[in-house]
Amino acid sequence: MSPIPATRPRASAVRSRAENRTGWGFVAPFAVAFLVAIVAPIAYAIYLSLYRQDFFGNQTFVGLSNYVRALSDPSLWGGLGRIVAYIVIQVPTMMALALVAALAIDSGRLRGWRFFRLTLFLPYAVPGVVAVIIWGFVYGPRFGLVGSVNTLLGTTLDPLSPRWIIVAISIIATWEWAGYNMLVYYSALRTVPTELYEAAAIDGAGAMRTMFSVKLPALRGAIVITLIFSIIGSVQLFNEPNLLKPIAPNAITSDFTPTLYAYTLSFAGRQYSYAATVAIVMGIVTAVIAYIVQLRGHREAMR
């Protein structure tokens, strides 16, 4: 903050105090909910991670041994490896689709753009359980849609086999989320002031040029933020593998993703403490990744 000019110290000091109070006033409801729903459970999770429960209800203090176990746990790191593969496949594809759609809809050169904007958004409204039921059918290698493709083309595609399962999940996740990201990009595009477009037109810029010089820079913030949130969401991948497990039992192991692993540990294994440890390790890994992405993103923006 810049130094307060000596001519009006009292007014500024009063302003600062008032600003503090008002600022905190506006933030208070969120902060309270945040404390109760996020901070308290995290604190409790950290507390839990220092103990171990057994089947008979005994709880013993084990210090950091859960963390030592986690750091060398092949289930955890194998799951993380799968996540990296998943992110590399799913995130760029989904963002590209969402960008193309948002730009197309905003371009004014698309007939029926309102229809497209609505339909592409629809899958976001479909709950995960339902999405997996539907895609379970689509992926059926005998009688599902894939089955029909197989019959037509004589192939033996099986998306739910161990080889292709990550791609199969990526397709479902992209289907679910592309419309949502498209909406985010589209909203960002809508805040671009008309003066910029007029200026570009005056400069004689065509559609392509306008897109690159006006639209994409305006989207930069939205792209970085959706990238971060997509990566964070992908690291936490749980819903789709969990719901697909019954129909792809050997492709999706109980530790397929770290979050699924924590879930198995908690609900099937009753190892709450170790599950909390896994969650905390994953949280740290995610935060590191998100921070790196954000740094790169801002560095790009600075150029």
Add this chain to the structure above:
Amino acid sequence: MNRTKKCAVAVVLVAAVSAAGLTACSSGNGDGSSGGAATGGATASGAAGSSAALSAALKKGGALTYWSWTPEAKTQVAEFQKEYPNVTVTYVNAGSGTDQYTKISNAIKAGSGAPDVAQFEYTALPQFAYGGDLVDLTQYGLGQDKSLFTDGAWGNVALGHGLYALPQDQGPMALFYNKKVFDKYGLTVPTTWSQFVDDAKKLHAADPSSYLTSDGGDGLFASSLIWQAGGHPYQVDGTSVTINLQDQGAKKWTSVWNQLVEGQLLSPTPSWTDDWYKQLGNGQIAALVSGAWMPGLLASSAPDGKGDWQAAPMPTYDGGPAVSANYGGSATAVVKGSKNPELAAAFVQWLSENDASLKIFMDNAGFPTTVKQLKDPSFADATNAYFGGQKVNQVLLAAANSVAPGWSWLPYQEYAQTIFADSVGQAYANHTDLNAGLVAWQKALVDYGKTQGFQVTSGQ
């Protein structure tokens, strides 16, 4: 979140009373114990044990919460409340299998919200019994009702030194096959497992899109087959557990099943999927080794196969006397922390032994565990349209009577089930030796048991 084996839904319609004589089924199982079937069982209220105390509780009345996912539970509750108007039973369907168990565990941990009475599959019962979450029913005299149930069923609920539930239904295993497909390809109905393997080879060679049976890998199914082969992979004694997934029985099973897995003779379609039902209906999966509840499921979900199927005893390893195992089945227990355990015990007794309750149960295709109902001629002689009019219950009764004795489930069978795919499932997926998978599964189970505070011995 896979719940493939729910409470055993069994066979078929109890048709009109037929005058045929009693079938030769004793309530005892393979080891020759007499099983005291003579009295034919009496109805619950007023029967064995300290029924005076329980009757008094029922008259006095109170409120109970009952969690179950069976289709007949609601009707049973209504009937119960008609007989005992002073008792209010709130029936809640809190999910099937693991979903419900998780909620019960969570509620017990939280100290509130758990039901008084709940349904537990036999495979999940040890976990809650040994964990101290269930009320021992012997204090209400229910231990004396042993003679009303088959030994096999009783063995599932009399754990350690207590009685933790009363049996509800069971799933004795048999072979269900599509006769039309068998006739078409000239397959013999296998009485031994080596014939079964031969049939599998023959069918798949003749029609590569068809398989004799499906098995995508399931821990409870594998365990049941090891059971039939005479294995005892899980032994429990209080807090000590012995796991041996490579004992004689297990090796017998793998020597047969490896031929199917490595020979890629098993349909890879996962059970309970759309594709699976369609393949059962159109004959591309020609047979199933499954529990007594399978016929009902076939009838409702694979309607295209109606009239084509038949039931036969499970193949044996040596062509000797029939031996079977149990696959699925649940019991009813009283949860600790119930505010009215005596009333809850009385309700459990009514549910499991009362004739009216059992009639509702069997009308919903339940396969009973009570000697009286099993010996009822109308049950044995019921014909099944889906099975071309065959008296399927006779096959299933014989199976129930030949279930190998002396079986236990782990106190953490649910967990074992969840991690099965990680080890043995991979053998299925890669068509490699099941023994390696079993060894890996065993190691994971031993390690887990130790972390959980059990004394675990790895039997080898």
Add this chain to the structure above:
Amino acid sequence: MSTSRTGARSSRPRPSTTLLVVLVLMTAYTLVPLAYLVVNSSKTSGDFFSTFGLSFGSSFELFANIGHVFSYDQGIYGRWFANTLLYVVAGGGGSAIISLLAGYGIAKYAFRGRTALFAVILGAVAIPGTALAIPTFLLFSKVGLTTTPLSVIVPSLVNPFGLYLMWVYSRDAVPTELLEAARIDGSSELRTFAQVSLRLLAPGFVTVVLLSIVATWNNYFLPLIMLSDPKWYPLTVGLSQWNAQSTGTNAQPIQNLVLTGSLLMIIPIVAAFLFLQRYWQSGLAAGSVKQ
């Protein structure tokens, strides 16, 4: 009618066929699975198992299925629907409101600890929510909150992304000069907020409301572990229970009810989007404000 801003003076730009083709392909990808949902909601249970997934059954049973959905299990679906509305209004609506307030506060008031607070909140997104659910459950059960609607509503109030969006909108759409002007005129902060800022924040707020609504409408995992009594389930958990009931040994094949129930679930969200879209579009003040 296109609301194109390019070429306001020149002729309307030519519609592009390439764009159309690309978008049609995307729409096919989007709609084919939904077609499965619609088609199978109109089949009987028997037809569901014996006909091809995307073909219609022998009779059109959509209305019969809808009737079954509402009457099955003594009409619990209706109760689930009401519960979902409760969670959406209280949780989703509440979340949007507190995100609005907090985002505005962080953007427009340089209070002490602002950067730290913002960093902490955004950082909290990194913790896997699913794995955090167990400690949340254990914590809530100690306080006796579980199995009540509060156990679902309170956690869903926190939506860091909504906060971020409102921060961006507040920063971009509400010029500090306007606030200064209002202050000089003697308006209190709250009044300024209500009369000046709110109007400018409306489009962003509507977006956040829409996103919060969808998130709470589709909330699955949290209610699953918090609630043990089906009478408090939202539709997601209820439908998944029906789905689990359709598989396994005690199966009651009601997949067609699950699909019909799912179809009914989606319609309100679509309606909400359509309704809010009009408002949001016409209220667009942003763009003309940014300097």
